[in-house]
Every structure is written in C-alpha cells, then in structure tokens.
Amino acid sequence: MKDHPLEQVRGNPSRPLQTIRQLAIDPEMCMYALTMSTAESKNIKEAMADSAWIEAMQEELHQFDRLQ
Template structure:
C-alpha cells in the first residue's frame, strides 16, 4: 500500500485461492512527483544542487574531510632528511621530532643527568621515516631518536 509511488497493490484474501489475485486501483499522490535527471539527484531537489549534475553528490562532512586531508597532506613531505640540519629546514620534521621527545617525557623513559668526568657519553642520532598508507599516500612523518 504505497500511495506515494502510484504502484498497484496486489492483495490476496484468505478465501481466494492462491491463483486468483485482485488488483486495486492505482492511487495517484496529491502532490507532483519531481523528476530527477540522474540517480545521484534522486534524493536531492535540483535547485539545492551546486555544481554539475553529472558528478556525485557530496555532503558537507565529506567536503570538510577532503579539505582537511588536502590541508594535512600539504604539510607532509615524501623526502626523508639524512641529517638533523636538513630536518630543521621543514616544519613537518620539527613537529615529528617534538612528538618523539614528548613521548619520552610522557612515558618517563629517560632522565637527563649531569655528565660525569672521564665517562664516555652515549651519542644519539635522529632517524627520519615517511610512513605511507596502503594507497601510497603519506600517512605521517616519523622521527626516532636512537643511540649510536
């Protein structure tokens, strides 16, 4: 019984046999049904659509997420610096190093102490890696501080 679509409703009563079927009249809706030009616009009135009708409809949240991804992707780089000096020239690598140092602080894995006399110091080195997602896009820039 769908009066909005104007589809004939088939009804079988219990006193009728399974082979006898009675058709009810087609009910027309009292409001006009809007015609849409493609499958993408079937749930959206044409006057609310911005852009080409041949393209799929995007909701605001999708557009926002795409914009954020482009914004985020612009700050990442495919080039892995070889030295600390090279890393200091790009803000994305400075942020990656800061994240690594913040993790050391948060997890309390190191403690800075004054250098004792006549003791060999452990030297440290930064390792830089670009992490990629399964499609080959940049996921994040990762910096690791390791002992030599």
C-alpha cells in the first residue's frame, strides 16, 4: 500500500493487507469490504475525484465504441 495515495486506501492502512479469502473468514470485515467496494459517490465532484470511477466510465464509453 506504500505506493497508493492515502485517499485511495480503504480501511486502516496500518493493518496488514488481507486477501479476499482472509476476509471471508472474518464476517465483519467481509461485510465492511462489500460495503466499501459498492459505495457510490454522492455527487459529480466526488466522482470526478475518484480515479476508479473515471476509469470505469472510460471503459463504459469504450464499450459503446466497440458496439458501433
């Protein structure tokens, strides 16, 4: 996580990295991860600051181009 900006790190950055399998063992962490992974921006300003959202929107636009 040292190479990622702190605003992109979900959860406590001082905790060790956990895999999906490890999260499945801990139901509370599994629910937290699920909630965080499906969180949507509240407005366009928030969305435009989210590089993952921008990437997802670009991919959707590329899908439209491929379908034409």
